[in-house]
Amino acid sequence: MDVSAGTLGRMLPILAAQTGISVGFTDPTLLMLPTRRLRGRYQAGEALARLVRGLPVRVVRIDAVTWRIEPAPRGKSPPPHRPAPPPPAPAEPALALDIVITASKRPAIERTYPGSAFVIGGADLSAVHAGQGTAAVLARLPSLSSTHLGPGRNKLFIRGVADSSFNGPTQATVGQYLGEIRLNYNAPDPDIELYDVRAIEVLEGPQGTLYGAGSLGGIMRIVPEPVRMSDWSGKASAGLSLASRGQGGGDLAGMVNAPILPGTIGLRGMAFHTVAGGYIDDVGRGLRNVNRTQSDGGRAALRIEPGNDWSVELNGAIQNIATADGQYAQRPLPKLERSNVIAQPFDNDFLLAGVTIEKSWGDLKLLSANGAVRHKVESIYDFSPDAAHPTAFVQDNRIALFTSENRLSRHRPDGTGWLVGVNVVHDQEKLTRALGALPDPPRIQGVSNAATQGALFAEGTLALRRNLLATVGGRVEVSRLVGEALDQQPIGEIDAKRTEVTVLPSLALQWTLSGRATAYARYQEGFRAGGLSQTIAANASIARFTGDSLALYEIGARLGRPGAGRFDASASLSYVRWETIQADLVDMGGLPYTANIGNGRIFSAEARGAWRPVRRLSIDGAIAFNDSRLTTPAAGFEAEEASDLPNIARLSGRMGLAYSLPLASRWALSGAANLRYIGRSRLGVGPELDLRQGGYFETNAGVRLVRGRLGLSIDMDNMLNSTASRFALGNPFDVAKGLQVVPQRPRTLRIGVDVDF
Structure with a gap:
């Protein structure tokens, strides 16, 4: 042990x-x-x-x-x-x-955390969920939304903080982490598969004090299973997927934990291979099921504990996602069909290496987390004027990210404590675009954006009264931004090099009202740095977009303890003021550019609850409401005044049911079913993107039979076999016609087996 x-x-x-x-x-x-x-x-x-x-x-x-x-x-x-x-x-x-939140950088009990947080335990992630990546988290949390462009190319949004539907040079609004290592800066969601995961933690609302730039909407943190230093163990799973329409698929994953030197050196590794069959037909090329997606990768952790409460952990992760073609269809063709001249494949290649060093002196802890990420994202779109002139638009985004955080913290059983830290981030993005005939279309224009950021942050919690805690924090961040035109000189005078200083204060109060009830209030800020973008048109030029900032005011309350007792519930209300909003956009011809669209505000309300009428049955639900407005549009966007911000559904909700039943001969049966509603929103800013989307249901259910170390499972997604449109974008060059839809994947049945050893 x-x-x-x-x-x-x-x-x-x-x-x-x-x-x-x-x-x-x-x-x-x-x-x-x-x-x-x-x-x-x-x-x-x-x-x-x-x-x-x-x-x-x-x-x-x-x-x-x-x-x-x-x-x-x-x-x-x-x-x-x-x-x-x-x-x-x-x-x-x-x-x-009690559920403990570690994304707060000091262990915090979920029911007394002064903010909105959501935790999915690894035990709740079956093999089918693990192979769905971020989609498994989306299914559980109504306040989390996605652009549904496809695996590895989506933008994630939390609680209505959504800038646009397109991928460009702007920084992500949701910060994503694997353990202590940052995964993203200005790339789409890497869509890490969730095999061998202990928990997924989502902190809602800006997290500027602890996480700095790129946490406007919140944080999603994947907590891997730790290395066990003395026990050999392993797990394997396999599944076969059958679709009601289109191709089938499958998944295979395995994990091994090996104590190399028991008690001192341990190794844990995991690898996976998943295939999601295509279901879109391209009648223009006479092909069926063109949008097949394959994901391959793995993770490894080598942990060393030399003694005296020191530990060193070396981590690595690799994941490659390849989609053969876009997953959108076109009206007025039959459902699940479209017509193109060329294929539109997508690739997302992700590589991570990190080292984390920890030392404890009782309740005092030192942590140093350092990581490097290489991220390559490539998309090809059909730009053909007609079948006789096949033309491709190619966008290639290559990102190198280095992060280092060193912090010292102390936490006490009564919830008081403090932390102080230093954080350094360097991100280098090279975004190039090409237009012409494949296989080697000529480059047309590109930009490079480099951001180097250094920050000093601190946070402390003290007891004002026996039942009242106050948390005060602050962050000072210095950003050095350098932009460069890659393929031609920009037109006009542009400040391509600049230094910005940002101060982010925070304040939170947490009351313990009784043994079962708590309440909180908090103020928090967040920001994103600016950069350079290119306009691709007859008057091609380079333009600067400025940073944006956000301030949140929130109150909330909780009753009961999640997972204990007959009933628990939570609710929150928040107001967000968002200034100089950055957005990646496309013009009437579908050509990309980036701009600041103005100031906006978001009102949000959220409620969750769970009821356990009997010991082995649990019913839970959640609802999220957002009301957003562009209150002060920037020049060129005056017609958007008082319009909804893009991709923010006014109403979303979820209901789930889970049960377990012991059977004879050491068998046990468990099952779960979920229903999720995603409300209506609009695609983007501007008349050409004022397209309505959403207003659909997602359904899934599964059962699992376990005996000892062996498990058998049957899961079904999209039980109603709905083809409702999740999104209205596949190819930006004809999206303004309003004919594109992104239908739900047809009903899919997965039969799986897993074994522990």
Whole structure:
């Protein structure tokens, strides 16, 4: 057995996984207590007692596999080495562990976190969900939305902070992380497959104090399963997908955890291969099912624990997504059909390397996270005037991203604590475009944008009263921006090199109203740096777009504990003021450019709840409402005054059901079903993009049969076999005609098997 130093909230799930026990709490603040490393051969009870030795708690045994940790009685010494014997009569069941949010950079209990947060546990991700990447998160969270251009080319938006439908030089509004390493800057969603993941954490609203530029809408953090330093383990899964119309597909994944030097060096690796069959027919070329997508990749982590509560972890990830053609159809052709002259393939190649170093001194923790990302995104669009003159528009975006963050933090069981850190980011983007006949169309124009940012940030939480905590933070960020025209000299005077200083304050209050109810209020800011963009037309030129900024005011409340008791719920209200909004756009001819479209505001309301009428049945739901406006349009966009911001659905919602049922002969059955509604929105800014989209339902359900280490599953997506349009864009060069649709994937059945070893 080997459990690293950390906190009870972080280490107990690892201990539980290694020993097979279940541990609950009577006081969730105990989750913040620091623990030392535990290594050796122990029985479950002895291991638990050693883990909490010296802490102001006592361990109570409920039954053979269930334990409870509670505060030690006042005036008494810490608990003895051995837990109390089992009670003579059955006792109350252990309480569920509170969900701990680590994206806050100091462990925070979800139900007392002063902001909107959502956590999907890795145990809730079946093999079919893991192979869907970000789509699995979208299905669970109404406030998270996507442009649905296709795997690896989507933009993500949280809570209505959406700039445009197109990919260009603007920075993403959602910051994405794999563990402590940043994944993106100004690229589309890398759509990391979610195999071997412990949790996905989503922090809603701007996170400027802790995360800096590029977190206007929020943060999505993937938490991988940790390396187990003493136990060999593995897992494999395979599935076959059958579609009601179009091609089938499949997926294959495997994971191995190997203690190279038990207790000191451990290695964990994972690899996968997924294929999603095509379902769009191109009648112009006489081809069927043209939009097949293949994704291949893997991750690896080498962890070294030399002793004295030091740890070093080397991480690597690679993922390549290749889609053979666009996934859109055209009216008035039959559903799932369109007509083109050439293929429109897409590739997203992603490579990451990182190193994370940690050191603990009780409740004081030092962390250094450093990462490098290479990202290549290439798209080809049909620009042909007619069948006799096949012409391609090629956009190639190559990104090199380096990040380094070093921070020192202290957190205490009562929720107070502090952190201070230094962050450095360097992003180099080279965006080129070509137009002409394949295979080698001539370059027409391109730009390079480089951003180097350094920041000092700090945050602290103190108790104003016994039930009232205040969190104050701030960030000072200096950005050095350098732009360059690649293929021709720009027309006009442009400040291509500049330095910007940004100050981002934050304030939050969190009240504990009772044992089951909490409330919070917060103020937070975010920003994105500017850059250069190109206009591709007869008067081709380079233009500068400025940075944009956002301020959020939010209040919220929670009742109950997620996963415990009969009922829990949360609700929030927020107002966002967004200034000099950046947007990647296309003109009437479909040619891309980037501009600041003006100032806007967003009102948001969100509510979630879960009900467990009986022990093995859970019903949950969520609803999100957004009201957005472009309040002060920039020059050239005056006609858009009081118009909705693009891609922001006024109403979205979700309802889910999950159950489990023990069967005879050590078999167990579980199942889940989900219904999601995505409301109506518009495609983009300007009369040529004022196209309506959305207003559809997504449905899926699955069952899983488990016996020991073996699992069998059946899952179905789009059970109603709907062809409703999710989006109104595939090829920007004829989108203004209003004939494009992006239909839902036809009903798809997956039959899968997985095994632990």
